[in-house]
Amino acid sequence: MTTDANLTHDGLALNGHGRVLLIACGALAREIIALRKGNGWDHLDLQCLPAIYHNRPEKITPAVRDIVAQNRDHYERIFVVYADCGTGGQLQAACDEMGVKMIAGPHCYSFYEGNDAFTALDEVTSFYLTDFLVRQFDAFVWEPLGLAKHPQLRDMYFGNYEKLVYQAQTENSELIEKARECADRLGLEFEYRFTGYGDLAAAIEDA
Amino acid sequence: MSDEEDDIILSELNDEDLVAQMFDDLYDGMKDEIEEGVNILIARGWTPYKVLTEALVGGMTIVGHDFRDGILFVPEVLLAANAMKGGMAILKPLLIATGAPRMGKMVIGTVKGDIHDIGKNLVAMMMEGAGFEVLDLGINNAVEAYLEAIEAEQPDILGMSALLTTTMPYMKVVIDTMIEKGMREDYIVLVGGAPLNEEFGKAIGADAYCRDAAVAVETAKELVARKHNQGAAI
Numbered sequence: 495m496t497t498d499a500n501l502t503h504d505g506l507a508l509n510g511h512g513r514v515l516l517i518a519c520g521a522l523a524r525e526i527i528a529l530r531k532g533n534g535w536d537h538l539d540l541q542c543l544p545a546i547y548h549n550r551p552e553k554i555t556p557a558v559r560d561i562v563a564q565n566r567d568h569y570e571r572i573f574v575v576y577a578d579c580g581t582g583g584q585l586q587a588a589c590d591e592m593g594v595k596m597i598a599g600p601h602c603y604s605f606y607e608g609n610d611a612f613t614a615l616d617e618v619t620s621f622y623l624t625d626f627l628v629r630q631f632d633a634f635v636w637e638p639l640g641l642a643k644h645p646q647l648r649d650m651y652f653g654n655y656e657k658l659v660y661q662a663q664t665e666n667s668e669l670i671e672k673a674r675e676c677a678d679r680l681g682l683e684f685e686y687r688f689t690g691y692g693d694l695a696a697a698i699e700d701a
Numbered sequence: 702m703s704d705e706e707d708d709i710i711l712s713e714l715n716d717e718d719l720v721a722q723m724f725d726d727l728y729d730g731m732k733d734e735i736e737e738g739v740n741i742l743i744a745r746g747w748t749p750y751k752v753l754t755e756a757l758v759g760g761m762t763i764v765g766h767d768f769r770d771g772i773l774f775v776p777e778v779l780l781a782a783n784a785m786k787g788g789m790a791i792l793k794p795l796l797i798a799t800g801a802p803r804m805g806k807m808v809i810g811t812v813k814g815d816i817h818d819i820g821k822n823l824v825a826m827m828m829e830g831a832g833f834e835v836l837d838l839g840i841n842n843a844v845e846a847y848l849e850a851i852e853a854e855q856p857d858i859l860g861m862s863a864l865l866t867t868t869m870p871y872m873k874v875v876i877d878t879m880i881e882k883g884m885r886e887d888y889i890v891l892v893g894g895a896p897l898n899e900e901f902g903k904a905i906g907a908d909a910y911c912r913d914a915a916v917a918v919e920t921a922k923e924l925v926a927r928k929h930n931q932g933a934a935i
Contacts, residue, residue: 551896578866582896600867618814618841640776644730647779654816654840 498629506542513537514701517561518575520545521626522602525663525691526575529698538701549638551580555588562592573701577601597697606661606692619656621682625663628673648681657683663691711737716745720756727760730780732787739788749795757788758830765915782823802832805925808850809860810838812871817864820894824860827914828921844875851888857925863894873905889924891917
């Protein structure tokens with residue numbers, strides 16, 4: 495069984511015989527699988543890149559290009575389940591060039607909230623976590639930022655933030671408590687916000 | 702061997718060894734040791750400018766190179782910057798009192814909608830270290846804040862920073878407003894931030910995209926020198 499740590503560092507290998515390939519961030523794997531299962535979308539195959547590319551966005555575009563090149567002859571369509579995700583428009587440009595579509599929005603926090611709603615909120619001083627990022631908080635935030643070893647750096651990173659918003663895809667009291675703990679560790683106020691899958695569901699349905 | 706025997710007594714080192722040790726201490730983010738080293742060199746008659754350039758900027762340049770080459774990561778760079786900041790806090794009033802070569806003036810700030818300032822703070826610090834006078838506008842700056850500052854301060858350089866894909870286009874708003882007001886050519890505009898690239902810098906009409914603080918300093922020096930030469934030629 496694929497663990498969250500696997501999804502963070504290795505991604506998810508391609509498996510299936512569908513007509514449409516989804517190339518996604520490992521942080522979305524469980525949500526996409528849940529949507530596929532819940533809706534009977536058996537025509538969708540899924541391959542995920544390591545979710546930790548979230549912290550190294552310069553790796554995303556070349557990796558997506560490679561997977562598209564390897565698979566374009568085997569599928570009717572390919573859909574990229576990454577938003578811009580810090581690629582500075584490079585992923586969109588690559589997708590346009592390759593003739594594949596991708597999910598709209600700047601990042602998953604936006605499409606989980608719903609892109610229009612997220613823009614309207616205009617929350618400049620909020621730091622976001624999703625279900626996956628709550629579970630993998632140490633791997634994505636605490637360790638890469640060196641906070642375990644150098645807690646004095648915390649306010650250099652987070653001093654301008656005011657609150658941590660936990661955008662929940664599922665209702666899970668344990669995750670809420672863990673997210674609240676993450677907020678405490680970062681010295682931020684906490685807000686719980688159930689978003690469900692937001693724009694992700696419609697994007698996958700149209701893929 | 703006891704810990705005591707391992708301790709290096711900074712004041713017992715000659716100048717060359719002390720500067721080498723300060724490079725190591727800066728690399729390891731040891732703020733107290735850097736402050737001590739700065740005070741020792743000043744007490745030995747070094748000018749504040751010499752301490753700044755040879756001991757602090759020299760050490761921070763190594764940190765910058767190792768960050769660029771993937772040997773050091775953000776936490777280590779922040780610790781080193783914090784140590785350098787400690788040294789600079791001692792030197793700043795002395796530099797003002799004794800005078801130091803001025804390379805130029807920069808107004809810098811993170812753009813509207815963006816609260817990220819780690820990279821911007823590093824650039825501001827390294828620019829100060831390189832002899833630039835820096836006015837830091839902080840975070841979340843609207844076009845009006847930039848224009849007000851550059852009109853009041855008349856800097857050589859305007860620096861803009863953004864970490865988010867959603868906020869980086871705001872740099873173009875600032876540059877376009879400068880063009881509308883006929884003031885774009887009066888300033889060198891440098892931009893930086895994680896999602897930016899050279900192509901973006903060119904597309905929005907900046908003079909240069911700077912990948913990191915070290916590149917920002919080198920680019921600033923080069924463009925300011927070029928601007929002054931052009932001025933002299935007229």
